[in-house]
Amino acid sequence: MLSRMDPDTVRGDGGDVYWRRRMSVLVAVLVVVAVVAWACSSGGSGPERASSAETSPSATPTVDPLLAGLRTLAMGTASPSPTPSASPKATPAARPKRPGEPCAQGDLVLSLQAGKEQIYSAGARPTFMVTLVNTGSVMCTADVGPRALEIRITSGADRIWSTADCVSGEGTDVRELQRGVPFVRTLEWDRRRSSTDCRSTPASALPGTYVVTARMGDMRTPKGVFHLR
Known part of the structure; x- marks a missing residue:
């Protein structure tokens, strides 16, 4: 061993x-x-830490609203800011009207008056009076020819007569309208029909109820009602 x-x-x-x-x-x-x-080492510091954890209350940190907003913007989650409305453009001042320029339709007042007799006996001719007034600030011009300033007679849906039918020449009649001075036209109807084909022998209107109006551009006068016997 x-x-x-x-x-x-x-x-x-x-x-x-x-x-x-x-x-x-x-x-x-x-x-x-x-x-x-x-x-x-942990045994010595453990109770201290536990007691400090127990005794120190958990305080909620105060957040500054401004900082919170900035953080939100930085994170890209802020609502899109409203698009600033465009500042209204300044409306250019209207150019002063010059005398002799064409009348603006808004400056004209059109009216129609029928004759005193609303019922016309056989052979009696209806008469009408048309007035056109310039309410603008200066004198202006307007075409008051038979086409531009039309007087029309109807019966129901039937177009009986019109000043715009069978007009000879150019049919224009430009007038100067002074402010507040009415242009007046009086006309007498011969109780005959008119048509655009300008027949030489127009037929006579039959007894009945008729409506007369005056029109110029977009302007229309109230209806005037009369009767033929």
Whole structure:
């Protein structure tokens, strides 16, 4: 029996096992020392931390509204700011009207008056009076010819007579309308029909109820009703 370890035995496979066992024991000792040291350190400060956690109330941090808004804008979640409304453009001042320019329709007042007799006996001719007044600030001109200033007689849907039918020449009649001075035209109807084909012998209107109106551009006078016998 050998009294000491053979050097060949230490260098062989038995020697590797021996050193591995010693290293395992050393590692185990180091782990135990580390655990004890950690327990001591945490044990001393643990109650302090717990008590401080218990005694110090959890205060809610105060948030500045301005900062909160800035943060929201920075995060890109702010509502889109309303598009500023465009400043109203200044309306250019209207150019003063010059005397002799064409009358604006808004400056004209058109009216029609029928004769006093609303019922015309056989052979009596209806008469009408048309007035056109310039209410503008200066004198203006207007075409009061038979086409531009039309007097029309109807019976129901039947167009009986019109000053615009069978007009000879250009049919224009430009007049100067002074402010507030009415242009007056009086006309007598011969009780005959008119047509656009300008027949030489127009037929006579039959007894019945008729409507007369005057029109100029978009202007229309109230209807005048009369009767023929």
